[in-house]
Amino acid sequence: MIRDGRAVVNSLTVSRDGHRWHASVLCRIQQHIPTGPSRRHAAAGRIGADLGVKALAVFSDPLTLTPVAGPTTVIPNPRHINTTERKLARAQRVMSRRFVRGAAQQSKGYVEARARVAKLHAQVAARRTSTLHLISKRLVQQYAEIALESLNTKGMTSSAKGTLQSPGRNVRQKAGLNRSILDVGFGELNRQLSYKAAWHGATLARVPTFYPSSKTCSACGWINTELTLQEREFACRSCGIVIDRDANAARNIKNHAVPVQP
Numbered sequence: 001m002i003r004d005g006r007a008v009v010n011s012l013t014v015s016r017d018g019h020r021w022h023a024s025v026l027c028r029i030q031q032h033i034p035t036g037p038s039r040r041h042a043a044a045g046r047i048g049a050d051l052g053v054k055a056l057a058v059f060s061d062p063l064t065l066t067p068v069a070g071p072t073t074v075i076p077n078p079r080h081i082n083t084t085e086r087k088l089a090r091a092q093r094v095m096s097r098r099f100v101r102g103a104a105q106q107s108k109g110y111v112e113a114r115a116r117v118a119k120l121h122a123q124v125a126a127r128r129t130s131t132l133h134l135i136s137k138r139l140v141q142q143y144a145e146i147a148l149e150s151l152n153t154k155g156m157t158s159s160a161k162g163t164l165q166s167p168g169r170n171v172r173q174k175a176g177l178n179r180s181i182l183d184v185g186f187g188e189l190n191r192q193l194s195y196k197a198a199w200h201g202a203t204l205a206r207v208p209t210f211y212p213s214s215k216t217c218s219a220c221g222w223i224n225t226e227l228t229l230q231e232r233e234f235a236c237r238s239c240g241i242v243i244d245r246d247a248n249a250a251r252n253i254k255n256h257a258v259p260v261q262p
């Protein structure tokens with residue numbers, strides 16, 4: 001784009017974040033910004049997206065990430081992310097084992113372990129961000145309106161606690177990990193969508209902060225106040241529908257979101 005004269009470099013910033021260097025290039029480019037959704041967009045209408053830990057995202061309607069993969073409503077966590085997360089959990093255990101409370105200076109082993117945790121954190125974040133970039137691009141390309149949960153409502157949940165009958169293992173680490181990953185995912189997807197939507201004439205919608213998207217029946221509106229985080233299916237005791245928990249949430253998000261003013 002620079003060679004063709006369609007982009008002008010305004011600034012270049014070099015920074016260091018833990019183990020790696022970043023070069024961030026700010027450019028001014030010419031781009032056609034549509035004033036509204038295209039006919040194809042408008043026909044597709046609104047899609048609801050539920051972000052989670054179990055699956056990366058579950059949608060109310062099909063989304064095509066790649067022509068080869070075809071349309072899907074569930075984006076699983078990429079395998080490499082799960083692998084890195086396991087490594088990360090292990091590295092965090094090593095780090096906490098080597099930590100000496102009250103020591104004026106921590107051991108070399110601790111410093112090394114801390115650097116490894118930071119590196120793995122950065123890897124997980126970078127890979128998730130690049131997957132989220134693909135998702136946000138496809139969402140604004142294929143739908144006129146993207147409905148999401150409000151920021152931080154999901155972040156308060158923890159899926160690692162388990163139940164009284166079967167308590168989770170490494171609850172604290174897992175809960176913290178899940179929460180930070182969810183928070184980062186939400187923030188990042190929101191950030192990407194807020195500028196990409198405008199590029200494609202799409203808009204955003206959000207459900208009210210305390211709307212119970214997981215506990216409400218997407219077919220009849222009945223609320224299951226006793227739904228636990230372990231239940232993967234929503235079984236409605238009012239209308240009888242049985243539906244995947246996240247698919248139910250995605251439909252509720254689609255149906256109850258309020259348009260965000262751009």
Ligand SMILES: [Zn+2]
Nearest residue numbers: 217220236239
């Ligand atoms: Zn129902």
